[in-house]
Amino acid sequence: MKKLKRNERIGALVKVLSDSPNKVFTLSYFTELFNAAKSTVSEDLVIVKRLMDKMAIGKVVTIPGAAGGVRYEPFSSKEDIGILLDDICEAINDTKRIIPGGFLFLTDVLYNPAYVSKIGSIFAEYFMKNSIDYVITVETKGIPIAMMTAHALNVPLVIVRNENRVTEGSTLSINYVSGTTGKLRTMYAPKRSIEKGSNVLIIDDFMKGGGTAKGLVDLINEFDSNVKGIGVLIETIEPQDKMVSDYISLLTLDERSYDEGIRIFPSERFDSEKS
């Protein structure tokens, strides 16, 4: 390949690194890609690191040693998170969203790529320190957010089913009480989906009573693995005592007074921990 100029290499480095968050690239990978010397690529990386810091758009981490290299970690500034959460609250704040049974219609928000890619990134940044091996969620509405979180962490996603499916092979199952409907349900995960002793992050779109999250915690224990975090996009203000305690939410919904409009706001819990 024709040699690239420095600013072209910078652009290409940013592209390759940020396309694969948390993936380690060796220095040799880039020297071959660019047909450039190690010292040249090292200097390029210093520039990339600095520009990401300056713009608050990510972090480039150098891993020393034989298995070393560089990886890109997503980063969202407190300001960016605030703007995103305000945007989502504004999108949700429409009484036409209240549907029979007192539920909120949310799927357009939960399946909006611009929102979910950023939400996934925020969860990934928050839980990255916990050495996550898998992200887990229950079908269906939390899948897009969980997928984007898994992508930002560079780990596999596990989707737990509400029915036992022929295409999943042998499954582990657990009974749980859905917080939304109060009904007893069963969830199923393929036996081969999680290796023993893994660190698992639970991601879901919505938490009311916390029954689903509690079910996932029990399921992860059945896999002899460790729950290393629970993140939900929206929690309801009531019941205040959820069936799980150690979780974060980005938004809080007050379901008590739909007559006066929809009250949804950024969660204090997340905000204070982040700062």
Place this chain on the structure above:
Amino acid sequence: MKKLKRNERIGALVKVLSDSPNKVFTLSYFTELFNAAKSTVSEDLVIVKRLMDKMAIGKVVTIPGAAGGVRYEPFSSKEDIGILLDDICEAINDTKRIIPGGFLFLTDVLYNPAYVSKIGSIFAEYFMKNSIDYVITVETKGIPIAMMTAHALNVPLVIVRNENRVTEGSTLSINYVSGTTGKLRTMYAPKRSIEKGSNVLIIDDFMKGGGTAKGLVDLINEFDSNVKGIGVLIETIEPQDKMVSDYISLLTLDERSYDEGIRIFPSERFDSEKS
């Protein structure tokens, strides 16, 4: 903000553009972000365009006029697509994947963020010319791929359910015959999920008889909207006559001879159309 150097602006431009594929950014957005003159940003964009071309990692398209600006379109070279599909075939080619009933265990592949983000990008590139307004899929296994396709196209995802859920509000439903199980099933989509007259792209993980895809086609027609493409990751070699005809698949699976190992290979149909 402190002024950035050219190579820092180049890096930031690549990051912002490629984070939001197919989103139009005005020139003023970048002049404000960088505190730089229009002429400066224009020159930066020329460099970004050129480096993306050289490296075959994307396209930067300029939209002229008052509502104009620039947008990033993902691009995968034929070589990159070949490497990805070979990788996936190799991952699948393991007889331990054959599970009772003659099904293949595939969820680890279908939920692998590195694979699905690239697959989504390939589908987006292929169907981009069709002015897609929505990506649609049926729960559950196709959702990650469909989500990544929607992200690359910058359009909403619609997830059709197999049960009527309280949280979806009023739904449109249609009966269909599942090609995998041969059973009559019903699929449901929220009435407010697709606007009349929209262009819809169907994305799924697997096609055997094409019954699910046919069901989605019927459902889209019920929404007075247009099917503008069908993309599946894997199709089976038999039955050769699917219930839909105008579709693309990336991989073809020969289910007839599991005794001799798993035969899966890149689909000719896609390959020849792409070249």
